[in-house]
Amino acid sequence: MDAGPAxxxxxxxxxxxxxxxxxxxxxxxxxxxxxxxxxLWRQIEASTTGGKRFRPRMVFAAYGALGGTDYExxxxxxxxxxxxxxxxxxxxxxxxxxxxxxxxxxxxxxxRDEALAAGVELSAAEHHGSSAAVIAGDLALFNAYRLIDRSxxxxxxxxxxxxxxxxxxxxxxxxxxxxxxxALKPEDPHVDDILTMERLKTAVYSFEGPLQxxxxxxxxxxxxxxxxxxxxxxIGIAYQLVDDVLGVFGAEAETGKTTIGxxxxxxxxxxxxxxxxxxxxxxxxxxxxxxxxTDADAARLRTHLVxxxxxTFGEGLARYYANRAVTRLVESHIPERLRAELxxxxxxxxxRAK
Amino acid sequence: MDAGPAxxxxxxxxxxxxxxxxxxxxxxxxxxxxxxxxxLWRQIEASTTGGKRFRPRMVFAAYGALGGTDYExxxxxxxxxxxxxxxxxxxxxxxxxxxxxxxxxxxxxxxRDEALAAGVELSAAEHHGSSAAVIAGDLALFNAYRLIDRSxxxxxxxxxxxxxxxxxxxxxxxxxxxxxxxALKPEDPHVDDILTMERLKTAVYSFEGPLQxxxxxxxxxxxxxxxxxxxxxxIGIAYQLVDDVLGVFGAEAETGKTTIGxxxxxxxxxxxxxxxxxxxxxxxxxxxxxxxxTDADAARLRTHLVxxxxxTFGEGLARYYANRAVTRLVESHIPERLRAELxxxxxxxxxRAK
Numbered sequence: 001m002d003a004g005p006a007x008x009x010x011x012x013x014x015x016x017x018x019x020x021x022x023x024x025x026x027x028x029x030x031x032x033x034x035x036x037x038x039x040l041w042r043q044i045e046a047s048t049t050g051g052k053r054f055r056p057r058m059v060f061a062a063y064g065a066l067g068g069t070d071y072e073x074x075x076x077x078x079x080x081x082x083x084x085x086x087x088x089x090x091x092x093x094x095x096x097x098x099x100x101x102x103x104x105x106x107x108x109x110x111x112r113d114e115a116l117a118a119g120v121e122l123s124a125a126e127h128h129g130s131s132a133a134v135i136a137g138d139l140a141l142f143n144a145y146r147l148i149d150r151s152x153x154x155x156x157x158x159x160x161x162x163x164x165x166x167x168x169x170x171x172x173x174x175x176x177x178x179x180x181x182x183a184l185k186p187e188d189p190h191v192d193d194i195l196t197m198e199r200l201k202t203a204v205y206s207f208e209g210p211l212q213x214x215x216x217x218x219x220x221x222x223x224x225x226x227x228x229x230x231x232x233x234x235i236g237i238a239y240q241l242v243d244d245v246l247g248v249f250g251a252e253a254e255t256g257k258t259t260i261g262x263x264x265x266x267x268x269x270x271x272x273x274x275x276x277x278x279x280x281x282x283x284x285x286x287x288x289x290x291x292x293x294t295d296a297d298a299a300r301l302r303t304h305l306v307x308x309x310x311x312t313f314g315e316g317l318a319r320y321y322a323n324r325a326v327t328r329l330v331e332s333h334i335p336e337r338l339r340a341e342l343x344x345x346x347x348x349x350x351x352r353a354k
Numbered sequence: 355m356d357a358g359p360a361x362x363x364x365x366x367x368x369x370x371x372x373x374x375x376x377x378x379x380x381x382x383x384x385x386x387x388x389x390x391x392x393x394l395w396r397q398i399e400a401s402t403t404g405g406k407r408f409r410p411r412m413v414f415a416a417y418g419a420l421g422g423t424d425y426e427x428x429x430x431x432x433x434x435x436x437x438x439x440x441x442x443x444x445x446x447x448x449x450x451x452x453x454x455x456x457x458x459x460x461x462x463x464x465x466r467d468e469a470l471a472a473g474v475e476l477s478a479a480e481h482h483g484s485s486a487a488v489i490a491g492d493l494a495l496f497n498a499y500r501l502i503d504r505s506x507x508x509x510x511x512x513x514x515x516x517x518x519x520x521x522x523x524x525x526x527x528x529x530x531x532x533x534x535x536x537a538l539k540p541e542d543p544h545v546d547d548i549l550t551m552e553r554l555k556t557a558v559y560s561f562e563g564p565l566q567x568x569x570x571x572x573x574x575x576x577x578x579x580x581x582x583x584x585x586x587x588x589i590g591i592a593y594q595l596v597d598d599v600l601g602v603f604g605a606e607a608e609t610g611k612t613t614i615g616x617x618x619x620x621x622x623x624x625x626x627x628x629x630x631x632x633x634x635x636x637x638x639x640x641x642x643x644x645x646x647x648t649d650a651d652a653a654r655l656r657t658h659l660v661x662x663x664x665x666t667f668g669e670g671l672a673r674y675y676a677n678r679a680v681t682r683l684v685e686s687h688i689p690e691r692l693r694a695e696l697x698x699x700x701x702x703x704x705x706r707a708k
Contacts, residue, residue: 174387
């Protein structure tokens, strides 16, 4: 039985309530330590709003389909993964030197702008913003852990949930390291390396971890937890691949991001790795990663991505991983209700690419 | 009864063993994720060695003096605070743009050098180093929490220990924010603001937290835990003040750091705040914070710090806070054994300044 939209919305607002409570308490605690510290907490909270609450949805999907009924606990676990996501975004933006997310200033951007307004020159102002984002990310990370701890579950379940979150951060850090190391090598990374990086950096904490957490919370059997991990890993890779395609070919009104940003940033995706190995790349390579890339030159890059077969390859690979994910659910130990809950997830992941 | 040097050394090696075990397990887990990730964990471990293991000593001081006997648990809690210290240093070095600690490259420095060796230009290489340090700090922070979690104590004790660590990070983040905000104001910060910053940024997690954690672990009464917090806060401020004096006037062979570094960095200390308000500062102000400050000009700054009374003021204030700390222990609910354990700590803090 698929959770209807009304139920899903109710669970999301439950997650919102958990987060609102955490931030309200934090601001009270921060008051004696100064108004600027209260304001930092407001900024961290702002970082958590406006998202799709995707990771909590994964927690609920597994939890509900496997018979869970303690939605307070599930909301805490969902909120924990949302806060982990917030922490990783805050620090990822520092690493990527990004001062905006979804078109508006992120924490680094807000504090950079504060410094600029105080008359600090740009480079130092950006450093001020990045410094504030490092501090903010630390607080978000610690509190992600605390939410698991305060979810009211039994010791055994708590211990396992913490392991899942530990594994999620462990993998994300490994993926982030691989990503920053790409810049050290003169040659372009292979498709395989990009896939490994995306799986570790994003898929584990976004899909694998939350799904397994929901299953653990529901007291599911080991084999179900394991299969959910495999499903999560595959669907997470598919999600990233679709994201990479949309980052260049998507409809901006739907995706909420431009189709020139990734090209200007020089973001290493599977499409780029494929296209860089094809004839005709050498003359276009200087355009890729140029912050002042024009629309005309961006169109030339897109044409090469199509003509070289990179786009088709990327879309095909996304379909392959999504199908592989769904195939994992065919196993007899997977309840029909869980299959029914997750098939639409796989469809939605692929559907974005149409 | 004062813990003799042999006992203290044994407890420190117990803490070392806890950390060594954690890092050994992490490296094994990291192997499938690539040799560079294994190496990152080696670098994080290297960040934890060579220190004075000060925070674990505070845990043991309170714990032993209050009758604790489960040194496995105490070693885990001590190691947790050491790892928290490591995490905060890693991120503080990113915020301060420092690529060395105690004269050798820190994690940021090691990864900056790796990038330089790969032919990356300096600014991007420094960013690569800082990025690696952000990732490393996240892993250290998360694992500090995990060590408390895995210390084998009862639920109630665990919950309280986590609160103490939460308070420690909460305060440190507030102090760090105050510190980075100093750069936004045209006027020099007041002595009071520096003291508040130093208390929050360093004293809480270095003294107050570890002492209270040791007391909680030993099952001590609330009033003892509270008094230890007050002692920790005051002795922590005294420690920072002595550190500030030594940073300009210390004997480099003893302190392990230069007496020109803080002046070149423009580190805002109580001495500087005092001296900046005294006559004669205006013509010297451009020297302060100049990365290429000469020994001769450093001597001029030091002379002003002495002549203005700033040095005497700083040393006097340190003695004031150390005495205030010791006076807190006069309370009748403080066992004689705890007094005997902590008086030498206060002496040692002040003794550095002689």
